[in-house]
Amino acid sequence: MTAQQTDTPPHTTTTPPDAPGALARWGTWAARHIRPVLGVWLLILVGLGAAAPSVFSSLAGAGWQADGSESVAVRDLAQEHFGGNTSSAVQVVIHTGDGTVGDATTTGIIDRATELLAADDRIAEIMPPTPGVTVSQDGKTGILVAGAAADTDDMVRLADDLSDSITALATEGTEVFPTGQSMLWSDFNHANHDAMMKAEMMSWPVTLLILVIAFGSLVAAGLPLMLTIAGLVASAGALVLLNSVTPISVWAMNFALMFALALGIDYALFLVARFRDALRSRPDAPDAAAAVGETYGTAGKAVLLSGLTVLVSLSAVLLVPAPAVRTMAVGIMLAVVFVLAASFTLLPAVLGALGTRVNAVSLPYAKKQEHRSPLFARWAGILRRRPVLAVVGSGALLVLACLPVFGLKVAMPSIAVVPEDAPVRQGYHLVQDAMGEGAPGMLQIIVDDGDAAEASRTAAQTAGIGAVTPAAPASDDSGLTMFQAVPEVDPSDSAMNGILADLREHLPESALVGGAPAENIDLQDALDRWFPVIVGIILVLGFLLLLIALRAPLTALVGTVVSLLSTGAAFGVARLIFQDGHLSGLLGFEPQGFLDGWGPVFFFAMIFAVAMDYTVFLLATVKEHRERTGDATTAVTEGMAHSGRIIFAAAAVMVAVFFTFALAEPLPPKEMGVILGVAVLLDALLVRLVLLPALMLLAGEAAWWCPAWLRRILPDISFSH
CATH class of the missing domain: 3.30.70.1430 (Multidrug efflux transporter AcrB pore domain)
Structure with missing residues (x-):
């Protein structure tokens, strides 16, 4: 087939339409009942919105610890028996x-x-x-x-x-x-919150501009922002209420802000584009409710599957025994739930009420804009002629970007993550200048009275310990003694890991070692220990969801595995920038020599969720066209033609949102913005628009092969209308 031929929709045979599915019926109902839907959302937004303004002052500021660890046990004992002299x-x-x-x-x-x-x-x-x-x-x-x-x-x-x-x-x-540690987290949270809010404010105008260009209509462009605002207000209020039951990290709302904007735009782009196409197919009698039903019977399934994939990816993070990490995942999951709820209730109701007015206040070119993109159809034609070159070229670039991952180092953040003029950082450096490099991070040792003398001698003789403070008995009759060991290195120095390990190995059996540096190391150990487990769970569950939706084991496997390439490439770039310091002058930060410790676990889940988001949109569209045409190659071409522009526009919005965080002064939001922005950029341009469709073209009909026994087990989910 030539490039010119790929621009012409293939001939398809018409068959009697099946009865509309549950999502199609639901979309039609919501489109015809805007008043009750708006009434319910008004109650939700008023109820939860009343709590939302206090979200940043109410949520918890700590929680960076490994529950059940030795260092947390020391902190609890110090608070109970030693006058609260804890980390x-x-x-x-x-x-x-x-x-x-x-x-x-x-x-x-x-x-x-x-x-x-x-x-x-x-x-x-x-x-x-x-x-x-x-x-x-x-x-x-x-x-x-x-x-x-x-x-x-x-x-x-x-x-x-x-x-x-x-x-x-x-x-x-x-x-x-x-x-001290509490002041550190206070200044750290304030600096990062302020930076993230500024980045959010910067991203909104850019987002609106991209949406107007993508939709060509101010009204249509406003619908994704409606979803985002509804999801944000509801999730903020829900987090405040949940915080009254169990502490929720303030970082949960920071991440919820970002993900609600990104996913709200993704889902609305996919649904609104399909709705406008459904309206165009009814030029003589545009039935808005019927168009909404068609939209949710096709694109609605892909959005629901995408949302479930995001929730599954993030749910694996709940296994990490660290309250801050767990509740950050909870915050994003709540935002996704509310954005999904708005996508399946508020959006169809508004689309039904708008009808053809969804194209109001249009730009001149928008009247010629169709759901099927000739540009991406031509691109699919190029891939169809050179699939091997596309696979080798995009694969080589991604693998090359992945290689630095093998030298990646991670650790909990140092004092450098707070601004230089922050009081906690100035006090920290005063203590170092006056009392030694390790003085701000003294290790606390609690031991039975009978072992106190031996423990003190052993600690003083441990390599890397510069001094030991006099032992202090407990303020009660607990029979415990506490003293502090002053390391010779900065608390964030990698040598601290060896010093802590030596102390725990050689001190008497009754001794427990804690303190702020030990808490950071124990948390990092927990994150490192759970990382491969979380990766495995995310990959398996992501594969199973694709398998259930597509009924194609090879395609589900390929769709899952290629997501690892964009994830690995993003962390490879992160190592070059944040560990090795490349571009640090341009981005305006002081490299720590490592990536912040929560990055691999948390960012992996987030990147994989976004990558699978695009995978679902592409593969669901490809499957829809295979169901219509019965031809695997044509299905890839038409899938690209109908989803390529949406994936490109959604990626452009996400990259714009994430890269605004790269302009933040504090390091954590900068890390997040660069890593997620690079991941989305590489995933959209190299994986979803080149590598994955090229692999499917090479596989041909084998991409949709499924053994008979598995086909009998799996549900038959159709993406065509």
Whole structure:
């Protein structure tokens, strides 16, 4: 077939239409009952919307821990038996340039800080700067420790409340900064939230512009934003309500914001484009409700399958025993659920009410725009003539981009992830300058009284430990003793892993080692341990969903495996940028020498979900045309012609949304924006529009082969109308 021939729709034989399926009937009903649908959504948005404004102030700020780990056990014991001297305790760093800690000026500051902190019931015992323990050798820097009497989330809220008041205690010649783990998460959350909100605001105008270009109509372009707003308001309110039952990380809403926008646009693009095509097929008697029914009987199945694939991918993340990671997945899943709900209720009702007015306020070219794209039909013709070249070329580029993954390093974030002028970072560096590199990350050791002397000697002789503080007995009769070991390296240094392992191996059996660095290492170990399990679950469940929908084992397998290439390529690029520092000057960040530890687990699930989103749209359209024509090769051509422009437009929106986060100052949103943006770009351009269709062209009818026994088991899902 020539390129010219591929632009002409193939001749198809007409057969009596089957009875409309459940989704088609549902779409028709919703299109004819806009008032009850809008009434229900009004109740949802008013009810959940009332809670939504407090979402960022209500949600939890901590949760970065491995539940059940040794370090969490140490924190719990320290809070119960040692006056709250835990990793979540508030530390106030006082540094004087003229005098020494203990003179009249610093004593006055310590007294005011003690009064300020003691007035809050989230503070337990307050320990003033102690020579030999929390005062530097030159006497110019001291640390006041305010013990934690509340859980880690409440301690982060306390840091939010008191940070400015503590900083305001400074006088001329004397600096005062709050620091410690709770203050770190407070400043970290604020910096990242502000950056993500700015990025969201930047992305909306760009998104609207792309949608107007894609649809050619202001009214049609507004429908994806309607879905997004409805999904965001509902999910924000639901997260606030859920937070009253169990702590939900504030990061859950940050990610929900981004994914609601991306998926809301994806789903609306696919559905609205199909609806407009259904209307055009009825020029003499445009029945909006019937067009909606046709839309949901075809494209609706693909959207539902896509949403289920996203939910399945993210549900695997719930296995990680880290509250922050789990609840981030919950936030995205809630956003997906509400966007899906709006896509299957609110959108068909509005489409039914609009009818042909969906094309209102159109640009001139929009009147000639058809669902079937001649441009992508011609592109499919090129792939059809050179499928081997397409597979080899796109595959080689993707594999080349994947190669750096093998040198990827991950770790929990260092102090560099907060802005340089953040109080916690200034206090951190004051402590390092005065007391040594490892002083901000002391390791806490709790041991039975009888083993305390041996444990102290062993810790002091451990390589990498510079000093050991005097042992302190518990404040009750628990029979426990606690002391702290000061490492010789920065808390984020990779050598800390070996130091912690040596301590745990050689200390007496009753000893437990914790502290902020240990909590980070234990969390990273948990993430590393669960990563292959999560990858396996996501791949298997993604394959099964495609198999059920397509009834084609080879196509389901290929569709699943090629998604790994774009995922691996994105992490390969991430290693070059964030670990090795390439483009760091252009992007404006200081490389840590590793990727933040939650990246592989969380970003893999997100990237795979988005990749499968495009896979479903393409393969569902290809299957629809195979059902119509009975020819596998023609089906690929027509599938590309009918879905290529939608995939391209959806990818353009996602890349624009994600890359705006690359402009953020803090590192985590920058990592997220670059990794997800690169993943979507590579997946759409090289995988969905080149590699996957070329592989299907090479496979021919074998792509749709299914053994008889499996065909009897699987449901018969048709994507044609």
